[in-house]
Amino acid sequence: MTALGKIDSSNLNGGQKLAVKYFSVAVVLFGAQVLFGLLAGLQYLNPDFLFGILDFSVNRMVHINAMIVWLLFGFLGSVYWLLEDESGIPVVGLKLGNLAFWVLTLAVVVVVLVYLLVQVGAGSHASIWLINEGREYIEAPRWADIGIVVCVLVFFYNVAATFTKGRFTGVGGVLVLDLVALAGIYLAGMWFTPNISIDQHWWWWVIHLWVEATWEVLVGCLMAYGLMKTLGVRRKIVETWLYIEVALMFGSGILGLGHHYFWIGTPEYWFTIGGFFSALEPIPLVAMVVHAVFDAGHHKIRSTNHPALAWIIAQAFGNFFGAGVWGFMHTLPQINLYTHGTQWTASHGHFAFFGAYVTMVIAFFYIAIQKWRGNVWMSGGLVGAWKWKWALALLHIGMLTMTMALLTAGYEQSQIERAIEGSSWAGYFAAQGHHWFIQGMKWRQIGGWIFAAGFVLLVWDLMTIGRRETQPAKSLAE
Numbered sequence: 001m002t003a004l005g006k007i008d009s010s011n012l013n014g015g016q017k018l019a020v021k022y023f024s025v026a027v028v029l030f031g032a033q034v035l036f037g038l039l040a041g042l043q044y045l046n047p048d049f050l051f052g053i054l055d056f057s058v059n060r061m062v063h064i065n066a067m068i069v070w071l072l073f074g075f076l077g078s079v080y081w082l083l084e085d086e087s088g089i090p091v092v093g094l095k096l097g098n099l100a101f102w103v104l105t106l107a108v109v110v111v112v113l114v115y116l117l118v119q120v121g122a123g124s125h126a127s128i129w130l131i132n133e134g135r136e137y138i139e140a141p142r143w144a145d146i147g148i149v150v151c152v153l154v155f156f157y158n159v160a161a162t163f164t165k166g167r168f169t170g171v172g173g174v175l176v177l178d179l180v181a182l183a184g185i186y187l188a189g190m191w192f193t194p195n196i197s198i199d200q201h202w203w204w205w206v207i208h209l210w211v212e213a214t215w216e217v218l219v220g221c222l223m224a225y226g227l228m229k230t231l232g233v234r235r236k237i238v239e240t241w242l243y244i245e246v247a248l249m250f251g252s253g254i255l256g257l258g259h260h261y262f263w264i265g266t267p268e269y270w271f272t273i274g275g276f277f278s279a280l281e282p283i284p285l286v287a288m289v290v291h292a293v294f295d296a297g298h299h300k301i302r303s304t305n306h307p308a309l310a311w312i313i314a315q316a317f318g319n320f321f322g323a324g325v326w327g328f329m330h331t332l333p334q335i336n337l338y339t340h341g342t343q344w345t346a347s348h349g350h351f352a353f354f355g356a357y358v359t360m361v362i363a364f365f366y367i368a369i370q371k372w373r374g375n376v377w378m379s380g381g382l383v384g385a386w387k388w389k390w391a392l393a394l395l396h397i398g399m400l401t402m403t404m405a406l407l408t409a410g411y412e413q414s415q416i417e418r419a420i421e422g423s424s425w426a427g428y429f430a431a432q433g434h435h436w437f438i439q440g441m442k443w444r445q446i447g448g449w450i451f452a453a454g455f456v457l458l459v460w461d462l463m464t465i466g467r468r469e470t471q472p473a474k475s476l477a478e
């Protein structure tokens with residue numbers, strides 16, 4: 001250990017050194033997501049803005065693909081972060097893991113450059129292989145798809161083999177099983193069919209079964225580890241909760257898939273199945289809130305890492321409201337008939353991804369930075385604590401402003417376009433031109449600027465937190 005407050009990689013184990021590389025790229029891509037989101041939002045207000053130079057379709061694509069990729073980088077980093085701690089031994093294939101990191105990062109850079117350089121053109125077999133596959137959220141061209149699969153296999157090998165050789169904790173067991181599902185489902189989005197119903201049928205396996213099943217389980221594992229690290233909660237307690245959450249999550253999330261099969265040409269029984277099981281999906285999210293808040297209360301929020309703990313609690317609430325409440329609002333087919341594909345959906349999409357996933361990855365950034373700086377004190381009385389608090393506040397205020405603005409616009413669309421005008425072509429334009437819609441788009445942009453300010457502050461804080469602190473974190477250890 002070197003001086004407190006100094007960034008020094010000798011404070012980290014092998015897996016953690018790799019983790020901070022993943023985290024660094026994640027932060028950069030997070031910045032790209034925010035930037036392209038702002039551009040796309042501006043184009044809603046002024047459709048001529050950058051038209052023909054950087055089209056809305058491209059900005060939107062980069063915005064949401066950057067989100068998926070940075071969150072995945074965040075998850076991979078988080079798992080590498082906890083791997084040696086949990087298993088008790090060094091990562092078995094660390095060299096291979098490092099190689100996979102560089103391959104993945106290079107592939108991402110090339111893919112984004114191609115998106116920006118080749119913005120329009122006909123779709124063909126060549127474009128699927130070289131440019132993009134046209135599947136929202138996972139647009140990577142096929143060559144990159146295959147590369148991603150290889151890198152993920154390396155990652156999976158590292159995780160599974162390390163736990164097998166070392167100690168298989170409950171968290172480790174759930175994690176390995178979950179990664180099998182997470183990686184396996186990715187394959188469902190890789191094959192091409194010209195029938196759009198069939199294509200969408202499989203594409204939802206990736207998107208829905210990721211965010212509402214396998215990613216949720218992954219953040220459940222991260223939350224379990226996070227609570228042990230930041231609060232010193234006993235393993236038996238977090239692992240028991242984890243098993244309950246996982247059972248409920250898979251129990252509702254898998255058949256909840258049906259809420260995406262209402263209007264794409266799949267059989268009618270999906271109305272009943274999708275409506276029923278997705279209505280149950282908020283239940284495990286309630287369990288997560290109870291879990292995190294109960295543990296924090298029980299330990300009197302006595303933690304040496306307040307920012308990480310704050311983001312973990314933010315995750316519990318954000319997941320519950322963004323995914324659970326906002327998802328539930330439009331998940332019954334009777335309601336979805338009116339709300340489907342409106343800004344209502346975008347309101348939920350933003351709030352859920354932020355609440356459930358962004359929060360947890362940021363919590364891990366803070367866990368990592370603490371140890372990287374020699375396990376420095378990051379709790380009450382921390383020098384410069386206003387930065388992490390304001391970053392947390394601005395990111396939340398920005399996101400909530402966007403969420404409410406989009407929800408208002410979505411209500412207006414459901415009312416005017418669907419209910420009054422009967423989903424007609426004219427109704428679509430009547431809704432888009434309505435002043436509530438336009439105001440909604442303005443407020444979304446204001447929320448976006450606030451969010452961007454929060455992001456800048458977050459990055460600044462991550463680079464400086466604990467630098468001038470002289471107390472070690474250990475003094476609170478239970």
Ligand code: HEM
Pocket residue numbers: 136211212259260278279281282323324326327328329330331332336339340341342345348349350352353356
């Ligand atoms: C963290 C978990 C979740 C995330 C990240 C998430 C994200 C999203 C996103 C991005 C979309 C838009 C997809 C598109 O582009 O078409 C969407 C759609 C949807 N989500 Fe979620 N969601 C989550 C959980 C839930 C839950 C728990 C429910 C239900 C209780 C739900 C219900 C829905 C419904 C019904 C739609 C379709 C909206 C439409 O018809 O346009 N989601 N979700």
Ligand code: HEM
Pocket residue numbers: 033034035037038039040041042044060063064067345346347349350353354358444445447448449451452
């Ligand atoms: C500066 C902040 C942001 C702005 C201005 C912004 C703006 C936008 C815009 C204009 C779209 C296209 C919407 C459409 O096609 O109608 C979009 C889509 C989306 N954004 Fe953002 N965004 C921001 C931050 C975020 C963050 C932080 C997340 C999540 C972590 C996120 C997740 C999404 C998702 C999931 C979609 C697809 C939604 C759907 O199709 O339903 N965005 N965003």
Ligand SMILES: [Fe+2]
Pocket residue numbers: 208212256257259260
């Ligand atoms: Fe879903």
